[in-house]
Amino acid sequence: MSGTVDLFVADGQDTQPVISISASQSLNASEFSREPIPTGLARLDQALDSASVDPGRPGGILRGQVTEVFGPPGVGKTALAMSIASNALREGGKVVWIDTSSPIPFPRLEALTQNPLTNLIYLRTPTLPHLLSLLIHPPKDFPPQETSLLIVDSVSSLIPSYFPHAAELKERQAQGKITDKAQLHWLLNRKWNVSSDLAVHLARLASRGIAVLAINQAHTKIKGQLRATLHPILAGGGWEQNVMTRIAMYRDLPDKRFMEITKRGGKIFPVRIGELIIPFRIEEDGLREWIDVAERRFLGLHPPLPLQQTQPTPCRKRKASNEIADSQDEDSEDGFDWNDESLVGAKSAEE
Numbered sequence: 401m402s403g404t405v406d407l408f409v410a411d412g413q414d415t416q417p418v419i420s421i422s423a424s425q426s427l428n429a430s431e432f433s434r435e436p437i438p439t440g441l442a443r444l445d446q447a448l449d450s451a452s453v454d455p456g457r458p459g460g461i462l463r464g465q466v467t468e469v470f471g472p473p474g475v476g477k478t479a480l481a482m483s484i485a486s487n488a489l490r491e492g493g494k495v496v497w498i499d500t501s502s503p504i505p506f507p508r509l510e511a512l513t514q515n516p517l518t519n520l521i522y523l524r525t526p527t528l529p530h531l532l533s534l535l536i537h538p539p540k541d542f543p544p545q546e547t548s549l550l551i552v553d554s555v556s557s558l559i560p561s562y563f564p565h566a567a568e569l570k571e572r573q574a575q576g577k578i579t580d581k582a583q584l585h586w587l588l589n590r591k592w593n594v595s596s597d598l599a600v601h602l603a604r605l606a607s608r609g610i611a612v613l614a615i616n617q618a619h620t621k622i623k624g625q626l627r628a629t630l631h632p633i634l635a636g637g638g639w640e641q642n643v644m645t646r647i648a649m650y651r652d653l654p655d656k657r658f659m660e661i662t663k664r665g666g667k668i669f670p671v672r673i674g675e676l677i678i679p680f681r682i683e684e685d686g687l688r689e690w691i692d693v694a695e696r697r698f699l700g701l702h703p704p705l706p707l708q709q710t711q712p713t714p715c716r717k718r719k720a721s722n723e724i725a726d727s728q729d730e731d732s733e734d735g736f737d738w739n740d741e742s743l744v745g746a747k748s749a750e751e
Contacts, residue, residue, distance in 0.1 A: 436460030437491070437549055437611050440483035440687045444678045447661050448645065460487075463548065463611040466602050466642055468555075468663075470616035470632035471649030476657055477615045478504065479682050480649070481551050484613060485520070486512035486686075493548030494519045500531060501557040512686055521547075528558040532594070535601040547610050554615040555598060556634040563591040596638025603642040614643070656690070657681065 436449050438460040445459030448467075461467045461484060469477050482504065485495045490513060497504060497520060510517055521544065525531040531552075534542070543550060564572075569587055572578045578587075606612040616632040630650055646663035661676040662669055669676060681688045 436462050437484055437493075438487045439480065440487060441659075441678055441680060441689055443689055444647075444659060444661075444680075447676050447678065448664065460484075461611050461613060461645070463606070463609050465606050465644040466599065466612045466614055467645040467647070468614045468616050468632065468643045469647045469649060470618050471630065472618050472651075475649045475651060476680070476682050476687075477649055478553055479687065480647075480659075481553055481613055481615060482509050482512060483687050484611075485509065485549060485551060488549040488611075489513045489515065489517070489519055491548070492519075492546075494521060494544055494546050496521045496523065496543050496547055496550045498523045498525055498531070498534065498550070498552045500525050500552065500554060504553070525558075528562050528594075531558060532597070535598065535605070543605065543608070543610065547608075549611050549613065550602075550605060551613045552602070552615060554617055555602075556617045556632070559591065559595070559634060563587075563594075592636045592638065595634050595636050598634075599639045599642035618648075 436445070436459055438445050438458060439448070447459075448461060449459035469480060471477055485497065486509060488495050499522065503524075504522070506517065509520075523534065525534055564587065566588065569578065569584065573584060578584050602612050602614060616634050618630045619633055620628050621631050622628050630648060632646075643663070644666050645661070648660045648662050649657065650660070651657055657680055659678045659680060660671070662671070664676075679690050681690055
C-alpha cells in the first residue's frame with residue numbers, strides 16, 4: 401500500500417538528532433501551533449480544547465503536546481485513533497502510525513478517510529529496542545515535513561515482557577538469586593528510566609507542532625481505592641510530566657462505552673465530572689455520541705467543574721497496591737517492601 405513501510409532502522413543509517421526541549425516549552429509551543437485535530441466527537445473536541453480563548457476555534461487533540469488514551473482491551477482505543485487519523489488525513493496532513501502489536505485495519509481507515517492513504521506513513525516496531533531506536537535515533541527526515549499527527553499503538557504493549565515484575569524480583573532476592581543490592585536497584589529502576597525516555601522523546605517530536613497520540617494499556621487497582629479503578633500501565637514521574645492530556649476509556653454498561661478526560665493542559669481532574677465524560681458507540685462509519693439523561697443520572701455524573709478549580713499533577717510516591725489485570729500487560733510493584741531504606745534509590749526513581 402502506498403505510503404506504508406514495515407521496518408525502519410538499519411545499522412549505519414543516517415540519523416539526525418532530535419532538538420531538545422523541556423516539557424514546559426512543549427506546552428507553551430502548543431499554544432502557537434496550528435489548529436487542533438478533531439476526534440470525530442463534537443463534545444469530546446469541545447472538552448479537550450475548552451481552555452481556548454477563541455470560542456470559534458474548533459477543538460480536538462492539540463498539536464505540540466502528547467495526548468494519552470488508555471483503557472482495557474476492546475474498548476475502542478484504536479477506533480478513536482483511526483477517527484483522529486482520518487480527520488488529519490482529510491485535512492491534508494501526513495500521519496505517522498507506529499504499530500507495536502497488531503496491524504491497523506487499512507480498509508476501514510481508508511473508508512473513514514474516503515481517500516487513498518497516500519499520506520499515511522506506517523511503521524512497525526515489533527520490539528522495544530526498535531521503538532526506542534526510532535524515537536531516540538530517528539532516521540533522516542523523520543518525521544517527514546507536514547506531519548500533523550503521530551500515533552503509537554500501543555506505547556505500553558512492549559514494556560512488560562522486558563522488565564521483571566517487582567514481586568518476581570522479591571522472590572529472586574529471597575531465593576538468593578539476587579545478592580547485589582546495586583543490581584536490584586538497577587532492575588527496579590530501569591523500567592521507569594525507559595518510560596521516562598519514551599515520554600521525553602515523544603514530547604520532543606510533539607514540539608515540532610505535531611499532535612502525538614500515545615495509546616496505553618490498562619490494569620485495575622483495588623487496594624486503597626473506593627472501587628476497582630482503571631490505571632494506565634505505563635506511568636511514573638517522567639511519563640506524567642510529559643503527558644499533557646489523558647483520556648480514559650471504559651465500559652460501565654454492557655452495550656455503552658465512555659470516554660473521560662482525566663487530565664488536560666497538564667492538570668488532573670476529579671472523576672465523574674459531567675462535561676468531561678462522553679458516552680459513545682462504535683459504528684460502521686465511525687464513532688457516535690449518545691445521550692441518555694436517566695443513564696447519566698444513574699452513573700452519578702456531577703455538574704461541570706471550572707478549569708481553575710483543577711489541581712496540578714501531584715509529585716507523590718507510587719503506592720504499592722494489589723492489582724487485577726484486565727489484559728496480559730498487567731504489572732505492578734504490589735507486595736514489594738518499598739519501606740526498606742536500602743531500596744531508596746529504586747523508590748525515588750518513581751517519584
